[in-house]
Amino acid sequence: MSSIEQRLRTVLQFIDQHLDEDLSVDTLSAVAHLSPFHFHRLFSSRFDISVFQYVQLCRFKSASYRLAYRPQTQVIDVALDHGYDEPESFARAFKRHLGQSPSAFRQSPDWRHWYDFQQPLKNLRNQHMTPTPQExxxxxxxxxxxxxxxxxxxxxxxxxxxxxxxxxxxxxxxxxxxxxxxxxxxxxxxxxxxxxxxxxxxxxxxxxxxxxxxxxxxxxxxxxxxxxxxxxxxxxxxxxxxxxxxxxxxxxxxxxxxxxxxxxxxxxxxxxxxxxxxxxxxxxxxxxxxxxxxxxx
CATH class of the missing domain: 3.20.80.10 (Regulatory factor, effector binding domain)
Known part of the structure; x- marks a missing residue:
């Protein structure tokens, strides 16, 4: 695994662990020890997806699990825990990606759309987050x-x-x-x-x-x-x-x-x-x- 690949893998792991924090290009490029000018291009080139899109996929996967399987959690808390200061902006983005508002998804999830939504993330992880020979x-x-x-x-x-x-x-x-x-x-x-x-x-x-x-x-x-x-x-x-x-x-x-x-x-x-x-x-x-x-x- 090259140095660049290892740095980008570290970024993927960092995103998983900090979904409720600032995940801007500046933050993530610092994690990768790369200039912001080059980081987002390297990320997109390697993963065929922008870093913003990847962060969104990860956040909405986690948020959808919370909504579907943890009914005691308030929607506003789900929004705050996934990097959104305002529940309204979270709701708009969630509906744009999942086709349902957070409340509608919680009540009656469109499981087929949910399954299809997760496939690009699953495919990316399956290709780029495989265990190393040492692991x-x-x-x-x-x-x-x-x-x-x-x-x-x-x-x-x-x-x-x-x-x-x-x-x-x-x-x-x-x-x-x-x-x-x-x-x-x-x-x-x-x-x-x-x-x-x-x-x-x-x-x-x-x-x-x-x-x-x-x-x-x-x-x-x-x-x-x-x-x-x-x-x-x-x-x-x-x-x-x-x-x-x-x-x-x-x-x-x-x-x-x-x-x-x-x-x-x-x-x-x-x-x-x-x-x-x-x-x-x-x-x-x-x-x-x-x-x-x-x-x-």
């Missing part, structure tokens, strides 16, 4: 005995663009049952790769551990698409992924394409699954931690 080398993969875990799972079936809607419904149910993520582990079960199956066939579970809770009582509280399941006991290779989900597939591929052939292990008949250690937007995307479990015999 990959530091990531430990170990084999463990995973204990049987009872879960309540929201079964998302169909269009990946509508996962946000399923997450929101699951969070509402979970909150009502007082299954706090701080007390009950959060899992995803990955049955399919969204790019390798037809939209209608895509399957993805969003789940919470329920060990220690009255299962009969929870069974009576279940709503559409939420079912009781078990992640079975067994050996797993586990790897911790650091950072955004935009690069999660790279870590998964490392398990399948590099570690598995070299390990001599055989796969077990249960899908790949994840455990979420923390959550965006409570933490910055570069501080996210996700454990990837590959079931083996």
């Amino acid at each position: 990959i080398a530091k990531t430990e993969i170990r084999c463990i005995d995973f204990g049987e875990t009872s879960i309540a799972a929201f079964e998302h079936r169909g269009d990946p663009a509508l996962i946000g809607q399923s997450i929101r419904q699951f969070i509402e149910w979970r909150r009502g049952q007082k299954l706090s993520p701080q007390c009950y582990a959060t899992f995803n079960i990955l049955y399919d790769h969204p790019e390798l199956v037809a939209v209608k066939d895509f399957r993805f579970d969003i789940a919470t551990a329920i060990d220690g809770r009255d299962h009969l009582e929870l069974q009576q509280s279940l709503v559409k698409n939420i079912v009781m399941k078990t992640i079975p006991a067994g050996r797993c290779a586990v790897m911790r992924h650091y950072g955004s989900d935009d690069n999660l597939e790279l870590s998964i591929r490392r398990l399948y394409e590099e570690w598995l052939p070299q390990s001599g292990e055989e796969l077990r008949d249960f899908p790949l699954f994840l455990q979420r250690r923390n959550f965006f937007p409570e933490v910055h995307e570069d501080a996210l931690e996700t454990d990837i479990f590959l079931p083996i015999q």
Whole structure:
């Protein structure tokens, strides 16, 4: 990685960590140790997007998560936390990008538009914020005995663009049952790769551990698409992924394409699954931690 590329990568990380602060060209060029006269041209040339547009994408991704999944947060606080002094200017910009006012989005998000809106940012991160060889080398993969875990799972079936809607419904149910993520582990079960199956066939579970809770009582509280399941006991290779989900597939591929052939292990008949250690937007995307479990015999 060249010196310029490393400096621009540092800028991307800085933006993630300071969405509520001044992110002007002057500020960001100082982070990159480059003249403002050259910084914005280098940024646009490297990423095919202006630094202003990139900051906007990051801010509205974070803001939309807060609006959709954190109903207790006031719109004015969301605006202030994303660099806007006036809620009116935030509302105008949000509607211009997301097609809905913040209040309308909170009430009934247009999930397909939301999904499409995030793709340019996802593609940029997937291309330019990949782990370095040094970072990959530091990531430990170990084999463990995973204990049987009872879960309540929201079964998302169909269009990946509508996962946000399923997450929101699951969070509402979970909150009502007082299954706090701080007390009950959060899992995803990955049955399919969204790019390798037809939209209608895509399957993805969003789940919470329920060990220690009255299962009969929870069974009576279940709503559409939420079912009781078990992640079975067994050996797993586990790897911790650091950072955004935009690069999660790279870590998964490392398990399948590099570690598995070299390990001599055989796969077990249960899908790949994840455990979420923390959550965006409570933490910055570069501080996210996700454990990837590959079931083996």
